[in-house]
Amino acid sequence: xxxxxxxxxxxxxxxxxxxxxxxxxxxxxxxxxxxxxxxxxxxxxxxxxxxxxxxxxxxxxxxxxxxxxxxxxxxxxxxxxxxxxxxxxxxxxxxxxxxxxxxxxxxxxxxxxxxxxxxxxxxxxxxxxxxxxxxxxxxxxxxxxxxxxxxxxxxxxxxxxxxxxxxxxxxxxxxxxxxxxxxxxxxxxxxxxxxxxxxxxxxxxxxxxxxxxxxxxxxxxxxxxxxxxxxxxxxxxxxxxxxxxxxxxxxxxxxxxxxxxxxx
Amino acid sequence: xxxxxxxxxxxxxxxxxxxxxxxxxxxxxxxxxxxxxxxxxxxxxxxxxxxxxxxxxxxxxxxxxxxxxxxxxxxxxxxxxxxxxxxxxxxxxxxxxxxxxxxxxxxxxxxxxxxxxxxxxxxxxxxxxxxxxxxxxxxxxxxxxxxxxxxxxxxxxxxxxxxxxxxxxxxxxxxxxxxxxxxxxxxxxxxxxxxxxxxxxxxxxxxxxxxxxxxxxxxxxxxxxxxxxxxxxxxxxxxxxxxxxxxxxxxxxxxxxxxxxxxxxxxxxxxxxxxxxxxxxxxxxxxxxxxxxxxxxxxxxxxxxxxxxxxxxxxxxxxxxxxxxxxxxxxxxxxxxxxxxxxxxxxxxxxxxxxxxxxxxxxxxx
Numbered sequence: 001x002x003x004x005x006x007x008x009x010x011x012x013x014x015x016x017x018x019x020x021x022x023x024x025x026x027x028x029x030x031x032x033x034x035x036x037x038x039x040x041x042x043x044x045x046x047x048x049x050x051x052x053x054x055x056x057x058x059x060x061x062x063x064x065x066x067x068x069x070x071x072x073x074x075x076x077x078x079x080x081x082x083x084x085x086x087x088x089x090x091x092x093x094x095x096x097x098x099x100x101x102x103x104x105x106x107x108x109x110x111x112x113x114x115x116x117x118x119x120x121x122x123x124x125x126x127x128x129x130x131x132x133x134x135x136x137x138x139x140x141x142x143x144x145x146x147x148x149x150x151x152x153x154x155x156x157x158x159x160x161x162x163x164x165x166x167x168x169x170x171x172x173x174x175x176x177x178x179x180x181x182x183x184x185x186x187x188x189x190x191x192x193x194x195x196x197x198x199x200x201x202x203x204x205x206x207x208x209x210x211x212x213x214x215x216x217x218x219x220x221x222x223x224x225x226x227x228x229x230x231x232x233x234x235x236x237x238x239x240x241x242x243x244x245x246x247x248x249x250x251x252x253x254x255x256x257x258x259x260x261x262x263x264x
Numbered sequence: 265x266x267x268x269x270x271x272x273x274x275x276x277x278x279x280x281x282x283x284x285x286x287x288x289x290x291x292x293x294x295x296x297x298x299x300x301x302x303x304x305x306x307x308x309x310x311x312x313x314x315x316x317x318x319x320x321x322x323x324x325x326x327x328x329x330x331x332x333x334x335x336x337x338x339x340x341x342x343x344x345x346x347x348x349x350x351x352x353x354x355x356x357x358x359x360x361x362x363x364x365x366x367x368x369x370x371x372x373x374x375x376x377x378x379x380x381x382x383x384x385x386x387x388x389x390x391x392x393x394x395x396x397x398x399x400x401x402x403x404x405x406x407x408x409x410x411x412x413x414x415x416x417x418x419x420x421x422x423x424x425x426x427x428x429x430x431x432x433x434x435x436x437x438x439x440x441x442x443x444x445x446x447x448x449x450x451x452x453x454x455x456x457x458x459x460x461x462x463x464x465x466x467x468x469x470x471x472x473x474x475x476x477x478x479x480x481x482x483x484x485x486x487x488x489x490x491x492x493x494x495x496x497x498x499x500x501x502x503x504x505x506x507x508x509x510x511x512x513x514x515x516x517x518x519x520x521x522x523x524x525x526x527x528x529x530x531x532x533x534x535x536x537x538x539x540x541x542x543x544x545x546x547x548x549x550x551x552x553x554x555x556x557x558x559x560x561x562x563x564x565x566x567x568x569x570x571x572x573x574x575x576x577x578x579x580x581x582x583x584x585x586x587x588x589x590x591x592x593x594x595x596x597x598x599x600x601x602x603x604x605x606x607x608x609x610x611x612x613x614x615x616x617x618x619x620x621x622x623x624x625x626x627x628x629x630x
Contacts, residue, residue, distance in 0.1 A: 037390055038369045114458030118465050122426075122455045205430055205455050213456070214431035219361045219385050 040222040048226040057211075062234065064207040068124055068196035069189070069238060072131025076188055080136050081181065084143025085173070094144070105137045110198050117203035127199030127207070134195035135188035142184030146177025179253045182246040189242045193235045208234075317351035320523055323372040325363040327356040329561040330480050331573040335398065335582070338549060339534035341556035347533075348526035360433060367392070367509060374510045374524050378402070379602045380436045380502075380611070382509060386621045387612050391511045394599070394622040396528050396592035399506035399581045404437055405482035406497035408474030409467050417445035417498040426457035426466065426475030434476040436611060440502035443609045461485045464492060480563040483572045503602035505595060507622070521626065529628035532591045539578045539591075546574045594624050 001009075022042045028034065029041045036044060052058050087094040087101075113130060120126040150173055158168045200209025208231055215223040247256050324333055336354055339345050345352040355372070357363050360381040366372050368390060376398050386392050406425075408414035414423065420442065427434035435454060442449050457463045459477050461484055466472045474497075477485065482494045508528065514520045541549045550570055553559055563569045584595060599622050607614030 035368050035390070037385065037388075038365050114460065114462070117458055118462050121466070121471055122457060201429075201456075202458065203456050205453070210430055210456065213429045217359060217361050217429060217431035217433075217435075219364060221365075 037219055037221055040225055044222040045225040045229065048220075048222040049229055052223065052226045052230060058208075058230070061206060061208045061211055062230075064124070065196055065200065065209065065231075066234060066238075068127040068131055068199070068207065069192045069234075071124070072128045072195060073135050073185075073189055073192040073238075075128065075132040076135035076139055076192060077181075077185060079132070080139030080184065080188070081143050083136075084140040085147055085177070087140075088144045088147025088177075105141075109133050109195075113199055113202045116199070122204035126203055127196045130199040131192040131195035135192040138187040138191065139181065139184035142180040142187075143177055146180030147173055149180065150176045178250045179255060182242070182250065185242050186239065186246075189238050190235060193231070193238060197231060316349060317346060318349055318523055318526075319351045319353070320345075320527065321353045321355055321372050322527065323355045323357050323363050323366045323375045325357065325360040325375065325377065328354060328559060329563075330478055331563060331570065331577060332403070332478060332480070334538055334549075334574065334577060335531045335535045337553060337559050338538055339530045341553050341558050342534055342537065344530035344534045345527070348530045350523065350526050350530065352527070352530075359429070364390075364392070364509075367511060370511075373514050373520055374508055374527055376506055376508050378433055379505045379507070379599070380440070380606065381433055382507070383603060383606055383612055383618070386618070387616055391513065392509050392621065393512055393515060394507035394509050394594065395515075395524070395626045396508040396624075397505055397589075397594045398508055398531075398592065400584050400595060400598065401581060402437055402500050402502065402504040403479040403576065403581055404434060404476050404496070404499045405479060405494050406474045406499065407464060407467065407477050407482055407485050408493045408495070409464075410491045410493055412470075412473055413493040413495070414474040414497050415493065415495040417441040417447055419497065420473065421447045421451050423473035424453040424455060424471070426455045426459075426463060426472045428456070428459045428476070430454060430456050437499045437502055437504060438476065439611070440605065440609055441498040444502065445498060461488055464489055467492075479576055480569065480573050483569045484563060484566065487566075487568060503598060503605050505598055505602060507594070508592070510626075515626065525626055525628055528592060528626070532628055535582055535591055538574065539582065542575065542578050546571050549574065590627075592627055594622055596622065 026042050029036075029039055040048075087097065109130065113126070116126040116129055120129055154172055154176070155168070158172050163171070196207070197209035197212070200207035201213055204210060208227060212224060212227045212231075215227055250256055322336070324336060326332070328337055333354075340352060340354060357366055360377045363372075363375045364377055364382060364385055367375050368385075374395075382392060382394070406414050412423075414420055414425075420438075425438065427438065429435075438452070438454075439449055442452060455472065457466065457472065457475055459475065459481060461481060463472070463475055464485055467474060468491075474493075476499065485492050486494045508531075510524055514524065538546070538549050541547070550564070550567070553564060563573060582591065583589075584593070589595060596619060600618055603612065603616075603618035604614070606612045
């Protein structure tokens with residue numbers, strides 16, 4: 001396949017798949033005469049989506065949800081980098097804490113939401129905490145892996161250049177872990193979005209998650225689907241922002257320039 | 265927390281023994297109390313052969329962790345479903361809306377829902393028919409603190425109120441109560457909160473003036489917090505009937521009608537047993553539920569909470585207040601009155617005949 005074709009591929013395949021999915025969806029609900037209370041037709045969801053976008057309270061809810069996601073994500077990145085670097089550098093500490101880290105990682109954090117609401121109130125904080133908690137682990141683990149993945153040869157070069165520990169850390173470790181950090185951030189931003197929405201499901205009276213619950217309780221399936229669509233778009237945009245940040249920050253890494261070479 | 269869903273294709277020997285022992289004890293206790301001749305025996309004593317049981321999935325609108333679902337739980341634990349030839353799987357879903365969708369999707373032949381939740385779907389022409397009344401009134405309670413007691417809808421004006429989820433049954437009942445008291449709806453700020461006893465901390469912290477809870481939770485909360493005020497806060501005055509619902513398509517299928525009637529018979533007999541056991545302070549009911557091992561939740565393990573909750577259900581909820589209707593028999597006047605009240609409040613458009621959506625024709629006749 002020519003580079004030009006490769007570059008055009010996403011612009012052809014993605015819209016085509018969307019069209020196929022929507023047509024299949026429409027065909028299924030129409031041919032099988034599916035009750036719109038259970039599975040609404042795409043045109044009803046489309047109409048509901050447009051209606052949703054025209055409501056000022058939707059945009060107020062978007063601001064709330066996105067704020068929760070971004071604040072939670074930033075906290076997760078800061079904490080993930082700090083903890084990941086410390087654990088990556090101090091092996092005995094990592095070995096000592098590993099069982100606890102695994103337990104904390106596999107614990108169903110969503111189950112804590114009712115407690116978070118009681119501890120942190122039903123405002124922004126409880127959702128930010130959940131978003132940060134969900135995003136923290138993939139970021140921290142990737143950073144830890146990044147710190148551990150610095151090649152010994154590179155360290156020896158730094159030593160031979162009489163680099164201080166600070167210089168080695170800033171110019172070798174931090175640089176080496178950046179691709180890993182971005183890998184964790186790409187997963188983390190998605191999880192932070194889920195955390196904020198689940199938090200809104202179960203506490204407070206703001207945000208898109210809350211609107212989803214309200215629509216479900218009203219048996220308004222089309223509006224529920226429209227809200228899910230809107231949430232998915234927000235999640236996609238946030239993911240793309242992180243992805244673009246990666247291209248900007250680590251243009252030298254193979255995961256970025258390799259892709260650029262392919263699409264060039 | 266309840267153990268999985270209560271379905272077992274092959275019942276364990278342990279559970280079977282527990283049930284038989286419990287049923288025997290219950291029958292004995294009733295005999296000793298002098299009412300054995302009039303009260304029905306637990307259904308387990310007449311269990312039909314398992315090979316002939318018809319499988320039936322029945323959804324409940326919340327997890328089975330509340331005495332709200334005593335009829336279903338007791339019919340299961342007491343063997344009433346088996347007695348009527350059914351192998352019932354009780355499958356909880358999250359909320360009444362999900363239960364209604366499950367019914368419409370054909371995954372369950374019958375479920376129960378409040379008028380406040382099911383009327384909007386019925387008015388929009390959804391094929392749903394009410395075939396028996398399980399609860400003649402709402403049992404929602406408001407928990408607040410003595411220093412800012414919420415004892416009426418009027419007390420909520422300008423306050424922050426918590427509820428399980430926005431737009432759900434609690435909020436609809438709140439709106440009706442506020443309308444009735446001429447309190448502007450938007451004067452009350454609503455917050456979704458966990459409807460557990462722990463949320464009372466938010467009331468103590470004055471983040472909430474109060475929150476709407478189930479009967480079980482309100483009783484447990486009152487026992488644990490001397491400073492708690494539990495009130496219906498006029499929520500119970502708004503008309504709300506909880507009816508068993510199915511679809512017209514199910515009622516056109518003779519086999520399904522047979523199963524539905526068997527289910528309702530089991531529910532009615534189980535409910536009657538619970539009502540009759542009031543004079544024993546529900547000792548037999550609690551023993552059967554506990555010994556079955558099928559259900560485990562805090563209120564069930566607490567004698568005081570369990571007995572207080574069952575007292576309210578058996579004396580105020582499952583029976584018609586006027587006393588002129590048999591168990592599960594529909595209250596047509598109450599049904600129409602509820603529709604008109606909801607239409608007046610704006611919850612419904614109005615102008616339809618709600619009697620088209622309800623029938624007594626499928627109630628058990630035995």
